[in-house]
Amino acid sequence: MIKVQIPATTANLGAGFDCMGMALDLWNTFELRATGTNAPIRFQNFGEGANILPSDESNLIAQIIREKLGEIPGGLEVQSHNDVPCASGLGSSSTATLAGLVFAKALSLQDLGGGTLAGALMDRLPEVLGEAVEVEGHGDNVAPAVLGGLQIVYTSGREFMTRTVAIPPIRVVVCVPDFLYLTSQARAALPKTVTHKDAVFNIGRAMLTIEALRTGDEALLADAMQDRLHENFRLPDIPGAIP
Numbered sequence: 382m383i384k385v386q387i388p389a390t391t392a393n394l395g396a397g398f399d400c401m402g403m404a405l406d407l408w409n410t411f412e413l414r415a416t417g418t419n420a421p422i423r424f425q426n427f428g429e430g431a432n433i434l435p436s437d438e439s440n441l442i443a444q445i446i447r448e449k450l451g452e453i454p455g456g457l458e459v460q461s462h463n464d465v466p467c468a469s470g471l472g473s474s475s476t477a478t479l480a481g482l483v484f485a486k487a488l489s490l491q492d493l494g495g496g497t498l499a500g501a502l503m504d505r506l507p508e509v510l511g512e513a514v515e516v517e518g519h520g521d522n523v524a525p526a527v528l529g530g531l532q533i534v535y536t537s538g539r540e541f542m543t544r545t546v547a548i549p550p551i552r553v554v555v556c557v558p559d560f561l562y563l564t565s566q567a568r569a570a571l572p573k574t575v576t577h578k579d580a581v582f583n584i585g586r587a588m589l590t591i592e593a594l595r596t597g598d599e600a601l602l603a604d605a606m607q608d609r610l611h612e613n614f615r616l617p618d619i620p621g622a623i624p
Contacts (some may be wrong), residue, residue: 383487387479388529389465390472391553392521395606396586402472402521403531403594405553409473410462410482411442413487419455427460430467433561438495441474445481445516446488454488467562472522478513479526514541518546545621550596558597558619570614 387409396432416423422443424436434440438453442461447453461480465473483610487507506527513523522532531545589605592598616622 382412383453383484384410384412385480385483386410387526388472388477388526388581390398390475390522391470391555392472392525393470393608393611395590396583396608396610397521397590398421398583398608398610399519399521400589401532401587402525402534403548404525404529405471405555407464407471407555409465409476409480411476412460412462413483413484414458414460415456416456417613421455422453422457422459425458425460426463427463429462432464433467434461438546439479442481442484444500445478448516449482449512450486450488455504458504466557468563469557470562470567471555471557472526474564475513475517475526476520478516479523482509482512482516510526510543511541513533531591533591534541546591546595549597551597558621560620563616566618567615570618572614575610582609 389449390402391405391406393399394401394403406507410561422438424434424442426434426436437443438447441457442459443507453594459480461477463473465476467473486505503549506558510520510524510527513527517523520541520543524532524534528543528545531546531548533546535542535544573608586607589601593602593605
């Protein structure tokens with residue numbers, strides 16, 4: 382049996398759109414085990430999203446396994462114990478993506494006992510992270526889910542890069558509206574171009590957000606957490622949200 386725990390993340394921190402994310406102490410736990418049969422893979426989902434997450438091969442974890450192995454081996458069961466709300470901006474899909482990549486690696490090594498998997502994954506952590514970014518399309522959720530803490534993500538040429546910013550512990554309160562807001566829907570709400578003025582506004586606020594988190598300056602954080610690139614365009618989609 383392979384068991385992985387992956388944390389929720391909050392990305393697009395204030396003005397840090399698509400380039401800044403932070404891990405939260407809220408976890409999804411995934412377990413992969415062999416059933417001793419040749420039956421198709423099956424899923425048991427518990428907790429958040431249990432009534433809407435697929436229990437068959439349409440599950441995102443199964444899709445990742447198929448993509449990496451070319452097929453989904455039979456005789457497998459995945460249990461998902463979810464504390465991260467689905468479609469809420471807290472990286473639920475990132476946890477499933479990473480679980481699928483870990484399970485695919487275990488199956489390729491034929492190591493459902495976990496004996497050599499941990500060492501292999503640690504050796505290939507950048508590779509796993511890069512694969513997760515390819516699947517997700519952006520790294521501000523998956524990077525902190527893999528590396529923890531506050532992560533700045535960027536590209537250098539074709540390379541995906543990360544930088545960890547050390548910050549003191551911070552208490553985070555999350556308010557999740559009672560509706561599903563898929564990433565595809567959130568992306569569709571964004572304009573194709575932004576003004577120079579708004580870009581400069583966000584650059585300054587993003588740097589201030591990092592400094593506020595790094596120093597624990599809550600007053601500065603309250604002033605820095607402003608954005609002109611995405612929040613105002615998405616608020617109309619959220620019932621009860623006030624621009």
